[in-house]
Amino acid sequence: MITGLDHIQLAAPPGTEDALRAYYVDLLGMTEIPKPPALAARGGCWFEAGTARLHLGIEADFRPAKKAHPGIRVHDIDAFGARLTAAGATVTWDDQLPGHRRCYSVDPVGNRLEFLEPQG
Template structure:
């Protein structure tokens, strides 16, 4: 490490949302995915949006004046029991699009209620294990 710094982990990912969409975010991130809503600091709470955490993953949803859903850029969230998550999303009306193009992983893409793309992936078991 010659640069004097080191990356430790990703703290959070932020996705854009329109003003007033917090309940739609809760319906997806909390109710469907089972993440816990975090209390935002007061100075940031005034800006709107909401934050969620599940396992080591933290997602911040921030209000922007001219919202456009992220159709290409997305968080990639590694999970355990990918098939069960796909079934849960489908049962709640979210399309699941499987994609086998990432070697060593099973994965699919889905979208939150606002159209933001989210990737969920699970490593394949190691050969011979």
């Protein structure tokens, strides 16, 4: 039986780990967690914050996820969106999900990310 979601994996092109670290750690505030040695040789990075775990795996024939995306819960989404905007990230607000405030942005390699906060 399913008991929870362990992690989400997105792809990234070779050689982008430093840009990913700058975005996910420095801008989003996630913590990089070490990959097991057998997997570290493949490249990529793993990040976590709270119960959210995100793995970025290296893919030679990379194409960013434009529609598929993780939905990442945040606290104080207005301040979070302002932080992204101040860093030069594009933020698109969407009010179509009842009971939530949410926005979309993209990581440095073009993967779509949804950030949301339940309201009420």
